[in-house]
Amino acid sequence: MPGLKDVKDKIVGVKKTAQITKAMNMVASAKLRGAQDKMESFRPYAEKFADTMRELSQGMEDANLPLMEVREVKTVEIVVVTSDRGLCGSFNSHIVKTVEKLIAQYSGEGKAVSLVTVGKKGSQAFKKTGKIRVSYNDIMGSFQMFNAREISQDITENFLNGDSDQVDIVYGKFYSVAMQKPERGELLPIKPLESEAAQEEAAGGSGSYIYEPDPNEIMEVLLPLYLNVQVYHSMLEVGASEHAARMTAMDNATNACKDMIKELTQLYNKARQAAVTGELMDIVGGAEALKG
Template identity: 70%
Template sequence: MPSLKEVKTKITGVKKTSQITKAMNMVAAAKLRGAQEKMEAFRPYTSKFNDAMSNLSGGANSDAFPLMENRDVKKVELVVITSDRGLCGSYNANIVKRVEKMVAGYEAEGKEVSLVCVGKKGFQLLRKTGKVRKNYNDIMANFQMFNAREIATDLAEKFLAGESDKVEIVFGEFKSVAVQSPVAVPFLPVQPVESDGEDEKKLSGDYIYEPSSEEIMDTLQPLYLNVIIYHAMLEVGASEHAARMTAMDNATNACKDIVSNLTVIYNKARQAAVTNELMDIVGGAEALK
C-alpha cells in the first residue's frame, strides 16, 4: 500500500489538473458560441449561393466550363480540414480514419491519391503516408475568406492542369454540441446543384439573365469554390470547440472519480498507520508488565 504522503501528493496533482480542465471547458464553451454564431450566419448565404448555382448550372453546357469537365478519374485529391490544436477528443482522429478509408478504397480501384491538409493535426497524422502534396498550418485559429480563396485557387489550378481528375473535401460537420461527424463533399469537377422537389414546384417559367448565364457562371464558379471551402472551415471551427468542450468536461469528471478513489486509498492507508501505532503501543505496554 502506498504511503500517506504519496497518496496525498497524487490527490493534490489530480485536483490541480481538474482545475485546468474545467477552465479549458469554460474557454471552449465561450469560443463555441462565437464560432457557432458565425457558422449559422454563413449557412443562409451558402444556401442562396447553392440555389443560384442550381438555377444557372441546371441547363448549362458543362463542356463550355473547364471546372465542370467530367473525365476519366485516374488521380484523386482529398482536402483534409482539421484543427490546429489538440485536446478535442477523437474529433481529428475520426476525420483521419475517414480519409485513410477513402484512400484505401481509391487505391484498390487503381487510382492515384494525393492529399492537401488544412490544419496542423491532420498533417501530423497523415504526413507518414507520403501522399501530402501541400499543407496549410496555423490558419484554423483565425482563418478568413482569403485563406479559403488561396486554397480553392490552388485546387482549381491543379485540376485545370490535369494533375487531378476529382477533388473531395473531408471535414467534421457540426450537427450538435455532442455530435460532429466526418463527411466527404465533392468539390471538383463542379456539378450542377440538384434542387429538391418542393423547390422545383415553386419555380415557374424560365429566367432571362443579363449578361448571359454563361458569363455569370464564369464569375460565380470561382466564388462558389471559395464558399464551399470557407463553409467547411467554419464547420470545423465550431466542431473543434464543441469537441474540446465535451472532452474537457469528461476529463473533469474523470478527475473527480480519481480523487474519490484516491481518497478511499488515503483513508485506508491512514487507518492502517493508526492501527500499526496502536499495536506498537499495546505491544510496548505488554512488554513492561
C-alpha cells in the same frame, strides 16, 4: 499499500489537473459561442449560393466551363480539414479515419490520390504517407476568407492543369455540442443539378428565372467564388466542431479527475487508518510487555 505522502501527492496533482481541464472547458465554451454564431450565420448564405449555382448550371455544356468538365477520373485530390490543436477527443481521428477509407477505396479502384491538408492535425496524420501535395498549418485558429480563397485557387489551378480529375473535401460538420461527424463533399468538377431533381424543385415552387447577362458569363465569375464559399464553410464547421469537441472532452476529463480524487481519498483514509492501527498495536504491545 502506498505510503500516505505518495497518495497525498497524487491527490494534489489530480486536483491541479482538474483545475486546468475546468479552465479549458470554460475557454472552449466561450470560444464556441462566437464560432457557432459565425457558422450558423454563414450556413444560409452557403446553402443559397449552392442552390443558385445548381439552378444556373442546368443544361449547360461542361466543355464551355473548365471547372465543370467531367473527365475520366485517374487522380483524385482530397482536401482534409482538421483543427490545428488537439485535446478535443476523437474529433480529428474520425476525420482521419474517413479519409483513410476514401484513400483505400480510390486506390482499390486504381486511382492515384493526393492530399491537401488544412490544419496541423491532418498534416501530422498523413505526413508519412507521402501523399500530401500541400499543407496549410496554423491557420485554423484565426482564419479568414482570404485563407479559403488561397486554398480554392490552389486546388482549382491543380484541377485545370490536369493534375487532378476530381477534388473531394472531408471535414467535421457541426450538428450539436454533443455531436460532430465527418462530412464528405465533392468540390470539382462542379456538377449541374439533375433534371429529375430540377423538376421536383420546380414543382415545389422554386420557379424559373431569366438571367442577364448570359448564364455562361455569370458562371465564369461565380464558379471561383462558389469554391471559396464551400472551402470557407467547411473551415467554419470545423472551427465550431473543434471547440464543441474540446468542451465535451474537458468536461469528461474534469469528471474523471473528480472520480480519481474520490478513489484516492478513500485509499488515503485506508492507509491512514492502517498506520494509526499499527501505531496503536505497537503501543498496546509495549504496554503489555512492560506489565509482564
